[in-house]
Amino acid sequence: MLSPSAHEDSFSREILPPVDTWPDLLLDGFDYPDRLNVAVELTDAMVAKGFGDRAALIGARRRRTYKELANGTNRLANALVDHLGVRLGNRVLIRSANNPAMVTCLLAATKGAPLSSTPCRCRAGELTKYHNKAEISHALCDIRLMDELQ
Numbered sequence: 001m002l003s004p005s006a007h008e009d010s011f012s013r014e015i016l017p018p019v020d021t022w023p024d025l026l027l028d029g030f031d032y033p034d035r036l037n038v039a040v041e042l043t044d045a046m047v048a049k050g051f052g053d054r055a056a057l058i059g060a061r062r063r064r065t066y067k068e069l070a071n072g073t074n075r076l077a078n079a080l081v082d083h084l085g086v087r088l089g090n091r092v093l094i095r096s097a098n099n100p101a102m103v104t105c106l107l108a109a110t111k112g113a114p115l116s117s118t119p120c121r122c123r124a125g126e127l128t129k130y131h132n133k134a135e136i137s138h139a140l141c142d143i144r145l146m147d148e149l150q
Helices: 038-042 044-051 066-082 100-110 124-134 143-149
Strands: 055-058 063-065 092-095 115-118 138-141
Touching (some): 038 044, 038 066, 038 100, 055 066, 063 066, 092 100, 092 124, 100 115, 115 124, 124 143
Parallel strands (some): 092 115, 092 138
Antiparallel strands (some): 055 063
16 A cells, blocks of 8 residues: 655554555546655646746745745755754654745655644643654744744
8 A cells, every 4th residue: 555665764654544444545547656755746846847937835925936935945954954953754843823934844844754733822731742742853933933832
């Protein structure tokens, strides 16, 4: 059903429900490879297909093109690896309001790590439960929501 993962640990697979409870996956007509990184497909691949100048995200004050989104996610993904030491299999917590910056964070983290996002209304006790269950190693947090995360 699932091909081998590039991640160094199997946490994400271990928390999946039993296979016999999964819905029928109707993939006829799709030509997906055995391994696919959704973040790459939603950013870099869209630029490669010629959609670079089209709107990918529409925020309150501006639009972001696929090219801008790809560049932003790649910069952040590289910073996560090069400066924060994120490795395949590390788990990244995203704590933010719903906005284009959060999407950039989600996609950047997804380029190399399983992620967990939390509702912005979570309080410290709830965040501790997320952290402990998912064994979070890194977090990206909107500065306005930092108090509860600490």
